[in-house]
Amino acid sequence: MTPEELSAVIVACLQDAVSAGDITVDVPATVKVERPKNRDHGDWATNIALQLGKRAGMNPRDFAGALAERLTAQEGIESVDIAGPGFINITLAAGAAGQLARTIVEAGAAFGTNDTLRGETVNMEFVSANPTGPLHIGHTRWAALGDAIARLLRASGATLTTEYYINDAGSQMNTFAASVYARLHGHDVPEGGYPGQYVQDLADSIVAEHPEVRDLSEADALPVLREHAYRLQLADIETTLDDFGVDFDVWFSETELHTSGAIGTAVDRLREQGHILDQDDAVWLRTTDFGDDKDRVLIRANGEPTYFAADAAYYLSKKDRGFDRKIYLLGADHHGYVGRLKAIAACAGDDPEKNIEILIGQLISVNGAKLSKRAGNIIELKDLIEWLGKDALRYSLARFPADSPMAIDPELLRSRSNDNPVYYVQYAHARSRNASRTAEAHEITRELFDFDATTLTHDTESALLAHLGEFPSIVAMAASMREPHRVARHLEVIAGAYHSWYAACRIIPLQGEQPGPVNVARLWLNDATSQVLANGLALLGVDAPEKM
Known part of the structure; x- marks a missing residue:
């Protein structure tokens, strides 16, 4: 069970409680679930009772109790505990947690993709x-x-x-x-x-x-x-x-802005918006109307357009090409551009808090x-x-x-050691691919036995599965916040969990032992880890080596 699937289960239980009259509240489309800092508290936790209890006119612990009763009855949930003022801690059944390995392998490169930004049309320069x-x-x-x-x-x-x-x-x-x-x-x-x-x-x-x-x-x-x-x-x-x-x-x-007449057209359009000022034989844009520290010259007294005029025409070009959101990534010496670019957006009739986004590196x-x-x-x-x-x-x-x-x-970056983050993650991927090849050499394949998720019960397996399950939400958060480092740091967590699991759990049985369902389930988990590491590295534009 992925965090997204668990979120859907919680929403369904909330809707059931509302329908039964036990709770009166507007049910959100999604419920956030997080990993507890202390694994003894369960696999996942949510503070939804704290968020909605007061709106429902209930004590949050009572609200949590009404929800916990329904969650406990859901397939794949082993137990539900209420902690503190109303936190809900959820422990998944071993089979439900382990099933994630198969989900990931079958999803392949698509695992981690999501639709949180679907419908957004973005230009990023x-x-x-x-x-x-x-x-x-x-x-x-x-x-x-x-x-x-x-x-x-x-x-x-x-x-x-x-x-x-x-x-x-x-x-x-x-x-x-x-x-x-x-x-x-x-x-x-x-x-x-x-x-x-x-x-x-x-x-x-x-x-x-x-x-x-x-x-x-x-x-x-x-x-x-x-x-x-x-x-x-x-x-x-x-x-x-x-x-x-x-x-x-x-x-x-x-150059095309100049030769196509786009700059002159931009000035005319901004004039129609009522933000042009003619002064001292020059043409100005009243950007101070929208928070800029001073008005900006578009056309100099000698008739020559300024760089700012090209910036304005360029922004309008992006708008005309149908980009609802325009993202600019600028260097550390461009802090002064933030106010003026947002002012251009406002003068063009856009919402500077929505339609333009400026990131400074x-x-x-x-x-x-x-x-x-x-x-x-x-x-x-x-x-x-x-x-x-x-x-x-x-x-x-x-x-x-x-x-x-x-x-x-x-x-550090040239070293082949665990202190080198990129080596650490890439080595985990290469190690997982080698483990898969070794399993195949010993005639252990995913088809040897039916996948039995209930065999993945070791503590390192539970920890690894939980980190793999978080990957889609990490990707969604990194995208919405424009922070790729969240993916990189999570890959390092997965790599660490994989190395711990690899040391504790064998895919290949000991000499003299026959392979069983647990060996095949571990191969699924191994290959799921390979897939998530490869998907994450691809999002960073980094190769996932088969061998190192």
Whole structure:
């Protein structure tokens, strides 16, 4: 019995009590059940009597008693105890608890998916680095977390589009082209330019394919270099992200906002909403009406749009494309964007507390990481992948909340020890797969005997089953809170419970003994653990190795 199934049983008992006139209260659609801190208190606990007792005009313990009487009679529930002011502790029958192993194996990759976010249409933008250089350590955290959040949202039923906003308009692109032009002719880059070796490499690549560009005047060469360098650098970004296991559904060009007239249209629409102010020959958006610290210029006095105007047009583009919720994942230096982006949403007629969500990630550091000679004074993402490995890097970034600064210990992540969290979890999966192969070699298969869940009675089996049963609710919570670290930490709990069970319970009988139903049931439990570990690692974008 999963926690979700137990919740449904409790709801049914509540409805029965209401129908019988024993309780008068509105019955919720779901009831939250949790693992008691002390296992002696049962397998699961709920405080529903404390929540509803007062509404029903009853003492919570009396309310709990009316519910407990009905729960005790349900198939799969061994006992129900009332504790303290009205907590209900539930102990499942061994067969009901053990049946979860079969449920998981038969569900396969679908176990853990849920529909808590079904009906939500979401656009999530993350990374969005300028296409003027390689991805570096500053982009790494959001690449890992953003992709993990995306996987969680989809696993929870949301209709999601991931998006990379290409900042390919503005002065930085002109500076980029000027830097390539300087390297093309053997000169130092201009002040404020891009000094990395990659700029020389771009110049060499462009000349190799278009030798005629060397003979063009600077005025004629710059637009050509800008376009070719941009395409090459964007391709490098895409390749690096692909190596990191991150793919985007949409690559949205800022330039298109300018060339399509979207910015002018956005200003007109915001004017219709009544939030435009014309002052000092400029066009302003009155974002202070919605909590921003100052009004923002959309169109400068010289007629040029600001970056903020592009932000507004981009938000309206997302709205027009049917995304009810827009999630922005921004770096630690973007705190000032929160108020202004929410103000754009409000000016556009949206609810800034519902239709837009802005997550700010804190900085990370890697002890001992070397600055890239190719890229200049930065640490490249591709170097981190080569050094630490995709799995170790992604897992370590996923297991901490985004709003906490963190330092990565390379020696730990490269170690093959239980102190290394990603190794600990991946090893548990590899160990479970090896156990399954060994069982098969001894002719113990899941088909050898009918599955008998009542044989899974060892304390380590009860603990492991309980942790496996929590997985779907952990996934749902991690999705709703945008916190992949909840999945990572729970996988570590499962890995620990599995290692304890593996040491205490044998799948293969001792020499001279014949296999029986308990050995087959343990194989089911072993394979269920494999499945949950694989499903959880997949949500983090981390491989589940068959062997280690």
